[in-house]
Amino acid sequence: MLKKSLDDLDRNIVSALADDARISNRKIAGDLGITEGTVRSRIKRMEQEGQLHLTAVTNIDRLRSPTLAYIWIEVERSAQCDALAEQLAQVPEIGFVGKMLGRFDLLAITLVQDNAELASFLRREVTGLPGVRRTECSLGVDFVKHDYRMGRIVKVDDGDN
The missing domain is CATH 1.10.10.10 (Winged helix-like DNA-binding domain superfamily/Winged helix DNA-binding domain)
Structure with a gap:
């Protein structure tokens, strides 16, 4: 089609x-x-056509004490990047997985209640996966803006319009 x-x-x-x-x-x-x-x-x-998917989204502002955890992942070999990204995408608690340019190869984002939960999650679901060389976490501590519709596309005027 x-x-x-x-x-x-x-x-x-x-x-x-x-x-x-x-x-x-x-x-x-x-x-x-x-x-x-x-x-x-x-x-x-x-x-x-897969251009639209309607779904319910949790409003993180209503959670008890949400901590947005950015898990930066360096892979051992670049050939492992795709497979590792696919494995991470299958973890239900991870809401975003992206291949990155720069210091780290992958970024996974999840919500946790506290640092202990994050540490347990990392040991259980991330650091033991084949190909993970190292991880580094950044934690969101104060939500200035959170738009769950992050899919808005910025239209660039290329001069042809």
Whole structure:
């Protein structure tokens, strides 16, 4: 199936859903001046093509004492990076895994309640994996802004528009 790129209307629908995933198709249609059927079919297409996935997200501001832990990982050999990233992505407590450029090869992000939980988690789920040379953690201690919709894409004007 050929995937269609998102046009302005798709992005406006996604933006409305990002603000409130429970918003009705009728409300989105009214706000955008289109039919409810258009909204429904566009959402269905974007879901089928993997461009949109609607889900519930925990609001970390409501957790007892959340600590956002950034786990920086250096791999032994660069050839192990992909496999290690895939293994980390399978760990349910890890919410983000990315291959990085710079001092570390991978970044994994999780939420923990305290340092003891983080240390136990690292020993149990990360440091023993084949290919992990070393880890370093950074802890988020004060949330100035946390936008769970981090998927917004910054559009760069390349001069062709």
